Amino acid sequence: MNVFSVPISQVGFCYNLEFENWHNGLVGYRVFEDGKRELLEGGLGFGLDMLQTFEGAEQWKAQIPTSVYDITCLYPEYQYQMLHLASCCSNAIDLLNSRPILLALICDKYSVDNSQAMRLIGLGQRQILAELGLDSTKSALKFLDKVIKDNRLSTSLNLVRSLLHPVSKRYLRFKHYTEVFHSTVILDQSYPFMTGTALGMAIANARTNPEINISTYFTDTLRLGEAIGVNDPIAVIQRLPSLERLRDLHDRWSEQRMQQRFQLRRPQNTDVPYVNDFTLTDDMQHIANYQQLCDEAIEMKHCISIYHNRIVSGQYSAFRLLSPERMTVGIKHVSTKTFPYEIDQICGVRNASPTEATRQVVYDWFERNRKSYSSSNVVATSNRAINAN
Known part of the structure; x- marks a missing residue:
């Protein structure tokens, strides 16, 4: 396939695009309605995946080396320009294979000037950094090697450039890190005193945990310490040796904060026992009073205690569900229904969602109570009819 024509005027552009094939340098043109063709002197500003819905896209993409295409996908804003430079210059291929972020930084600075971009590609990597106005030491290159292990950070070019400023050289703060991630840098910006500490490095290594935003978790712990009146919570946190100890501290401070709130906002009628209309099991226990409700909130680290007034009324x-996993179950009373109840919530520690197996256990228990309620109502109705006769 020699030319790939892309009618992007159909989606609102004032021109169409044409691209040569890989062996012709992927040279691109803007083609206007009057037939005028304008050479693309830089990038497109969007990724090539946006063109995949147009006819001929797959054939055009197929003649680009897969490894090269895949590397450039990480930088969609500069992808076309990076591919064009790679098709024209072996030095660009070398950069893609060694430090692709350098080629992205070049395209970022010369996004409309391929000739200048090509000039930089011919330089050594430290010279490239110097030409880009960044620190150009061997340490700077080693820092980039740590960065490119995290896709999110390596694509945050503004953030990377700020770290490589030739005067502040902020990247040196991470010289003891084997890898540098986006969350690590964001944490450093907000709490620079943590960078380089045992806890700071532990937080950096925990970036893949899908259940928690580490930076937010750290901030929440700090605010909890301030809220309960800890003297210099920063110093307390800074001395922690691991993320596990941070979690322990967070839970301990969270419990203290919850206890404070219970005391400050203690509702009325806390001595009134809670009525239960449900048949219980060994694993399904009724929360029978305000103290048990507070204990449940503290243990499960959620806000079930705010339901006290509704329970009393x-x-x-x-x-309290004990098995197959620890959960809190909330039942709403609905007077308009034949069985005047419905399941309102099933939540675990920190409002974690139940597994399907646990959800089914709760539904089965609820259904048994519904049937029992219906049967008792039938018997009561029959007895009333007999007595009336």
Whole structure:
């Protein structure tokens, strides 16, 4: 395939695009309605995947070396320009194979000037950094090797450039890190005193945990310490040796904060026992009073305690599920239904969602109570009819 024509005027552009094949340098043109063709002197500003819906895209993409195409996908804004430079110059291929972020930085600076971009590609890597106005030491190159292990950070070119400023050389703060991630840098910007500490490095290594935003978790722990009146919570946190100890501290401070709130906002009628209309099991226990409700909130680290007033007024019931996993179950009272209840929530520690197996256990228990309620109502109705006769 020699030319790939892309009618992007169909989606709102004032021109169409044409691209030569890989062996012709992927040279691109803007083609206007009057037939005028304008050479693309830089990038497109968007990734080539946006063109995949147009006819001929797959054939055009197929003649680009797969490894080269895949590397440039990480930098969609500069992808076309990076591919064009790679098709024209072996030095660009070398950069893609060694430090692709350098080629992205070049395209970022010369996004509309391929000739200048090509000039930089011919230089050594430290010279490239110097030409880009960045620190050009061997340490700077080693830092980039740490960065490119994290896709999110390596594509945050503004952030990387700020770290490589030739005067501040902020990247040197991470010289003891084997890898540098986006969350690591963001944490450093907000809490620079953590960078380089045992806890700071542990937080950096925990970036792949899908259940928690580490920077947010750290901030939350700090605010909890301030809220409960800890003297210099920063110093306390800074001395922690690991992320596990941070979690322990967070939970301990969270519990203290919750206890404070219970004392400050203690509702009325806390001595009134809670009514239960459900048949219980060994694994499904009724939360029978305000103290048990508070204990459940503390243990499970969620806000079930705010339901006290609704429970006392007969609008709600709360239960403690022990197995197949620890959960809190909330039942809403609905007077308009034949069986005047419905399951409102099933939540675990920090409002974690139940597994399907746990959800089914709760539904089965609820269904048994519904059937029992219906049967008792039938018997009561029959007895009333007999007595009336």
